[in-house]
Amino acid sequence: MLLLVACMPVQQPIQKPAPTPIFVPVIVPAPVRNASLLLGNIDSYVINRAIGPYFQAGTGAIYDNFGIVPVERYDSRYQSKDITVLAQVFKFSTRQELDFVLDSELYQIVTRGATRYRGQTIALYLTVGDHRSAIWSSGNILVYIETFIPDFAERTIVDAYLDKYPSDLDSGCFDSEGDERFLKGTTSKVKIGKEVMPWTDVCLRDFVFYRNKQYIPNSAMNEEDGLLEGICSQNPGSPGFIKEYICSKGCIDGACKV
Numbered sequence: 001m002l003l004l005v006a007c008m009p010v011q012q013p014i015q016k017p018a019p020t021p022i023f024v025p026v027i028v029p030a031p032v033r034n035a036s037l038l039l040g041n042i043d044s045y046v047i048n049r050a051i052g053p054y055f056q057a058g059t060g061a062i063y064d065n066f067g068i069v070p071v072e073r074y075d076s077r078y079q080s081k082d083i084t085v086l087a088q089v090f091k092f093s094t095r096q097e098l099d100f101v102l103d104s105e106l107y108q109i110v111t112r113g114a115t116r117y118r119g120q121t122i123a124l125y126l127t128v129g130d131h132r133s134a135i136w137s138s139g140n141i142l143v144y145i146e147t148f149i150p151d152f153a154e155r156t157i158v159d160a161y162l163d164k165y166p167s168d169l170d171s172g173c174f175d176s177e178g179d180e181r182f183l184k185g186t187t188s189k190v191k192i193g194k195e196v197m198p199w200t201d202v203c204l205r206d207f208v209f210y211r212n213k214q215y216i217p218n219s220a221m222n223e224e225d226g227l228l229e230g231i232c233s234q235n236p237g238s239p240g241f242i243k244e245y246i247c248s249k250g251c252i253d254g255a256c257k258v
Contacts, residue, residue: 122134
């Protein structure tokens with residue numbers, strides 16, 4: 001069941017780059033809205049039926065917000081014998097407003113939790129209540145699936161909503177296991193010298209550029225204990241980098257020995 005972080009020239013004046021335009025939603029007084037008007041839209045946004053072993057335990061719709069960004073929120077709760085799953089579908093007025101939320105309130109979740117699933121990118125994380133959750137965007141829709149246990153996000157519900165709302169989430173870079181040196185993982189793109197490439201964690205002795213003397217490690221690690229781990233940058237859209245680890249018990253198959 002059901003996750004990025006490498007002769008002296010004549011000095012010339014440094015041109016300051018033009019600032020990148022940043023979209024900020026315009027704050028306007030919120031009109032008085034009757035949430036009951038949204039109830040008639042529930043069938044259009046949530047899956048209003050049982051999904052696999054989960055029966056539907058209730059639905060709802062309200063006007064909500066992410067900070068200053070107003071949204072329509074549609075809820076559906078699913079229940080099996082032992083597990084509760086909550087699906088929430090947030091409808092934004094525009095994709096710009098959704099991207100603003102992804103780059104602000106949800107930035108850490110997306111950059112640290114992005115993982116590939118069924119050929120699409122979703123973000124997985126653990127809530128403060130120890131519930132495993134999945135989140136992704138699809139057009140001007142944000143989908144949130146919360147499984148009320150810490151072990152996994154319920155695949156049956158996630159699959160059903162991915163079919164309805166295919167993910168277009170772009171984290172710029174994603175790392176399958178985060179900064180975890182005891183697990184071999186992959187990073188979607190890292191920069192080595194002038195090259196940007198996909199990366200699979202590797203022990204130093206097995207790295208072909210090291211064996212060909214094209215890569216020189218920066219640390220005091222040796223062939224037996226050196227690990228090269230791909231990590232995503234904290235800058236949105238930027239490629240990741242290689243982090244060097246010295247494994248206290250040695251390195252094997254792209255991970256430190258436990």
